Amino acid sequence: MDLEVLHTPVMVKEVLGFLPNIEQGVVIDATFGFGGHAKAILSRYPEIFLIGIDRDWESIKRAADTLRGFGRRLAILHIRYDEPGAFDKAVAVAMEVVEASSKTTIFPVAAVLLDLGVNSYQLDEGSRGFSYTKPGPLDMRMDTSKGVTASQFLQEVSFADLKELFYENGEYKYATKLAKEIISHNPITTTQELSQIVEGVIPKSMRRRGHPAKRVFQALRIAVNEEITFLADALGAAFEVLTVGGRLLVLSYHSGEDRTVKNKFSLFATGGCSCPKNLPCRCGALIKGKLLTKGSLVPTKEEIADNPRAASARLRVIEKIQPIYLKDFQ
Numbered sequence: 131m132d133l134e135v136l137h138t139p140v141m142v143k144e145v146l147g148f149l150p151n152i153e154q155g156v157v158i159d160a161t162f163g164f165g166g167h168a169k170a171i172l173s174r175y176p177e178i179f180l181i182g183i184d185r186d187w188e189s190i191k192r193a194a195d196t197l198r199g200f201g202r203r204l205a206i207l208h209i210r211y212d213e214p215g216a217f218d219k220a221v222a223v224a225m226e227v228v229e230a231s232s233k234t235t236i237f238p239v240a241a242v243l244l245d246l247g248v249n250s251y252q253l254d255e256g257s258r259g260f261s262y263t264k265p266g267p268l269d270m271r272m273d274t275s276k277g278v279t280a281s282q283f284l285q286e287v288s289f290a291d292l293k294e295l296f297y298e299n300g301e302y303k304y305a306t307k308l309a310k311e312i313i314s315h316n317p318i319t320t321t322q323e324l325s326q327i328v329e330g331v332i333p334k335s336m337r338r339r340g341h342p343a344k345r346v347f348q349a350l351r352i353a354v355n356e357e358i359t360f361l362a363d364a365l366g367a368a369f370e371v372l373t374v375g376g377r378l379l380v381l382s383y384h385s386g387e388d389r390t391v392k393n394k395f396s397l398f399a400t401g402g403c404s405c406p407k408n409l410p411c412r413c414g415a416l417i418k419g420k421l422l423t424k425g426s427l428v429p430t431k432e433e434i435a436d437n438p439r440a441a442s443a444r445l446r447v448i449e450k451i452q453p454i455y456l457k458d459f460q
């Protein structure tokens with residue numbers, strides 16, 4: 131099956147545009163999904179090695195079969211990119227595959243790509259429990275072999291925390307009522323039940339921004355999978371394994387994710403200097419990166435027309451530089 135049917139990769143042209151001259155390199159695709167970006171990168175650079183990471187075994191299984199043609203240039207790890215040591219593991223595997231291929235040159239980590247969130251197959255397959263329109267168990271785990279399902283999460287979470295979760299995700303007006311109604315209906319075991327509860331809370335007149343359950347499902351999914359909890363640390367670990375001149379590219383789809391990426395990139399690019407703005411730096415701030423995107427890049431109108439799910443994408447890219455003290459720069 132054509133993998134694009136299951137997930138259409140986002141901003142591929144822009145991603146490739148930020149990967150010049152990586153012929154003798156290793157790329158870590160930390161959110162491999164259906165391998166759309168991986169395939170584009172491996173095809174563009176016939177010498178590189180790519181290590182994919184994904185926590186969803188189902189997605190890996192479906193994608194891996196179709197990408198067999200890349201042989202040993204592609205290895206996929208079923209782990210979380212945000213678990214301790216994940217990027218070191220990816221580097222260790224890269225070293226093994228490069229060695230096994232009898233290459234004599236050193237292949238540094240030239241790029242790490244993170245295309246955050248869920249893939250379209252996860253969203254569209256009712257049995258995974260992410261869909262507010264398709265019937266299924268209220269699961270929402272990307273890795274179905276561990277962790278708590280969305281149904282269990284709702285039974286364990288406090289009213290205050292649930293209200294906060296919805297509020298943070300943009301349900302300013304209905305956060306309290308949603309949390310109250312949902313908790314009073316526990317246990318909620320199917321996606322349909324949850325959708326109906328949300329529809330009962332949010333009046334028809336307030337549904338101009340799409341299906342009322344969309345943001346509620348998104349907020350729950352992010353919480354169940356701890357999508358933002360360890361993101362900042364993971365960005366640090368990804369940046370760490372890059373060679374000088376290597377690039378970290380992050381595509382995010384949610385304001386909370388993008389804020390985390392922006393803040394972390396800004397820390398790499400400024401060293402987190404805490405000195406007064408009009409005085410030379412005395413705090414020892416060390417600059418480690420150069421921002422390659424001014425703010426963030428968004429998809430073209432044409433791409434959004436072809437793939438509406440790309441609409442919320444934001445791409446940020448930073449290049450690792452030889453560390454320099456901010457004071458030596460001023």
Ligand SMILES: C[S@@+](CC[C@H](N)C(=O)[O-])C[C@H]1O[C@@H](n2cnc3c(N)ncnc32)[C@H](O)[C@@H]1O
Pocket residue numbers: 137138139140160161162163164165166167168183184185186189209210211212245246247248249250272
């Ligand atoms: C937007 S999709 C990536 C799609 C991919 N770029 C492509 O072209 O097919 C995000 C993927 O990241 C995976 N994912 C999300 N969080 C993860 C984590 N913490 N560790 C590993 N994989 C994760 C999801 O399972 C999903 O397959």
